[in-house]
Amino acid sequence: MRRGEALGQLEQEVGVLIRRVRRVIGERARAVHDGLQPSSYLILAHLADCGPARSSSIVDTFEIDKGAISRQVQHLVDLGLVEREPDPADGRATLLTITPEATRRLAEVTRQRRELFDERLGDWTEAELTDLVSALSRYNHALEPSPLGAHATVAPDAGRGR
């Protein structure tokens, strides 16, 4: 079953990916602001790209608990990287906006990252890059929370060390 073979390798690569990415995110978070936690960095980057948003939309994007989001947003506000303002359209919601200072710091880090990245992935053609993106996207789709219910247990693991 060669297909099973490929699946096993896929899981192994995904496992390696996760561990490396975790480390890298931590480095970048620290580069933006001392004391910026990795997971909060991800939220900050999201706000930088997608403009003002409410917490619930971040919950949807990241698929993590709203309590966790709430705390991380608080963290960002404490560091002066994000500002809260009431949503004029809904009294319950608050809009999160990245501050100019945070935008500046983030841009600098992004520039550095892209530089090194070009250096490391310089031999990739753009087609290879977009192919990888679309394949990952497809794979992610397969990993979507099971519409079949929990009975299946299942789905490809991935963070394996296989």
Place this chain on the structure above:
Amino acid sequence: MRRGEALGQLEQEVGVLIRRVRRVIGERARAVHDGLQPSSYLILAHLADCGPARSSSIVDTFEIDKGAISRQVQHLVDLGLVEREPDPADGRATLLTITPEATRRLAEVTRQRRELFDERLGDWTEAELTDLVSALSRYNHALEPSPLGAHATVAPDAGRGR
């Protein structure tokens, strides 16, 4: 800069991947044994695939702290899924072996997973699968711990929500 565009999307997809994989691993760990923690499951799977190994080799594979490995191995031993025996070749080391019971349970879970996976990724050709694997492998290589030192900050993050 279309290349930058692709990089941004790549980071977003990797971010989604990480969150989904985390959930999936948790489900599978529970399926193997109630009380089996996700990260310990990964070690167990590794042992199942690579045969008896010492803790230090697991440390190398997973690139995480040896203290964490030590605790997770202890956890597996407590659950009766792994056994320790002294390494005849080195008095300091211990060899970790997966128990028959664990092998059985793991095989069952792997079977279920593969079933669902085939169902979800049934439309992938084997070439597409292997292409993804090699692309990921290449990407992972680019993420290797920087030989350039920490000054660079850097490398693609990924768990972004971009």
Place this chain on the structure above:
DNA sequence: AACAAAGTTGCCTCTAGCAACCAACAGGCG
């Protein structure tokens, strides 16, 4: 009035990094 949605908070577990520590090997060197 009843219910749903947006957030906040408390409590809990899991995870892993760091550092201190012990035991066992390995390589000189007097």
Place this chain on the structure above:
DNA sequence: CGCCTGTTGGTTGCTAGAGGCAACTTTGTT
């Protein structure tokens, strides 16, 4: 050879980060 030093394999205590779950408040919706 015995001894000293350094290295490697592992364990343990401490700590912080991360996020799930649930209770609760406030505001909207029907």
